[in-house]
Amino acid sequence: MSVLKSKVKVALIQFASGLPEKTVNFQNCKKFVAQAMKTQPATELVVLPECFNSTYANSEFRKNAEIIEYSSPSVKFLSDLAREHKITLVGGSIPELEPATNNVYNTCLIFDKTGQLIGRHRKVHLFDIDIPGGITFKESDTFSGGDTTTTVDTPFGKLGVGVCYDLRFPELATVSGRKGAFAMVYPSAFNTTTGPLHWHLLARARSVDNELYTILCCPARNPDLAYQAYGHSLVVDPQGTVVVEAGEGEEIVYAELDPARIEAMRSKIPVTVQTRFDVYHDVSSDAK
Numbered sequence: 171m172s173v174l175k176s177k178v179k180v181a182l183i184q185f186a187s188g189l190p191e192k193t194v195n196f197q198n199c200k201k202f203v204a205q206a207m208k209t210q211p212a213t214e215l216v217v218l219p220e221c222f223n224s225t226y227a228n229s230e231f232r233k234n235a236e237i238i239e240y241s242s243p244s245v246k247f248l249s250d251l252a253r254e255h256k257i258t259l260v261g262g263s264i265p266e267l268e269p270a271t272n273n274v275y276n277t278c279l280i281f282d283k284t285g286q287l288i289g290r291h292r293k294v295h296l297f298d299i300d301i302p303g304g305i306t307f308k309e310s311d312t313f314s315g316g317d318t319t320t321t322v323d324t325p326f327g328k329l330g331v332g333v334c335y336d337l338r339f340p341e342l343a344t345v346s347g348r349k350g351a352f353a354m355v356y357p358s359a360f361n362t363t364t365g366p367l368h369w370h371l372l373a374r375a376r377s378v379d380n381e382l383y384t385i386l387c388c389p390a391r392n393p394d395l396a397y398q399a400y401g402h403s404l405v406v407d408p409q410g411t412v413v414v415e416a417g418e419g420e421e422i423v424y425a426e427l428d429p430a431r432i433e434a435m436r437s438k439i440p441v442t443v444q445t446r447f448d449v450y451h452d453v454s455s456d457a458k
């Protein structure tokens with residue numbers, strides 16, 4: 171039996187998210203998801219971009235942070251959206267407030283087709299970089315880093331989850347891959363400096379490392395915002411081939427994930443069963 175139980179149609183919603191008004195982001199997101207379901211009615215898995223409900227800026231994250239409970243605006247919005255369209259929804263990410271500590275996390279919530287919350291991934295690796303003449307960003311000014319890997323049970327099989335910068339750290343994908351994930355999904359917001367450098371390379375590497383699908387969903391570029399998102403949402407197959415990719419603007423990316431592609435790759439080049447844990451450590455054995 172393949173790690174992916176059947177073919178599954180996915181839609182990546184690359185919309186111009188991250189506007190200052192949360193409710194406007196909700197309206198636009200709802201409109202694009204409805205469009206996706208109209209264009210590809212058999213869609214079962216929908217993915218939104220990183221920080222879809224808030225401007226991607228340290229000045230905005232805490233203001234927009236929400237406690238994760240069904241009555242919070244973004245949680246309710248995502249749950250209703252999943253239920254309305256009967257989809258598994260990887261709800262991009264939102265700033266999460268943890269009331270016990272007052273910490274804020276960059277958190278991806280995953281809902282099933284009844285609107286039930288089935289998974290939560292707090293971005294583990296924070297985006298703290300400094301490229302002179304390019305981009306400087308320090309997420310850790312606001313966010314705290316999560317401390318667990320995330321592999322969620324869906325009707326199609328196990329889905330590994332990371333958020334954006336997590337893509338640069340192969341261990342999360344390795345852990346989910348070894349736990350039997352058919353895909354890694356990363357709601358993301360790469361930018362016009364790092365996107366051209368590494369976006370495709372990293373996505374293809376995670377796929378080839380683990381012989382699974384890699385799914386990246388980024389916001390559309392919006393010239394009015396200080397943070398210039400890269401766009402280029404894409405799906406990479408287990409062979410490392412980009413099967414579909416958006417441009418920079420608003421666009422929905424459609425794909426069908428096929429168990430046969432995973433199995434073909436794993437039988438031709440069987441790296442997933444050729445590991446040498448007598449030589450090096452299995453990172454999945456003690457991962458949280």
Ligand SMILES: NC(=O)CC(=O)C(=O)O
Pocket residue numbers: 296297333334335336338359360361364365
């Ligand atoms: N925004 C991010 O978290 C990551 C990113 O843009 C990069 O790794 O480059």
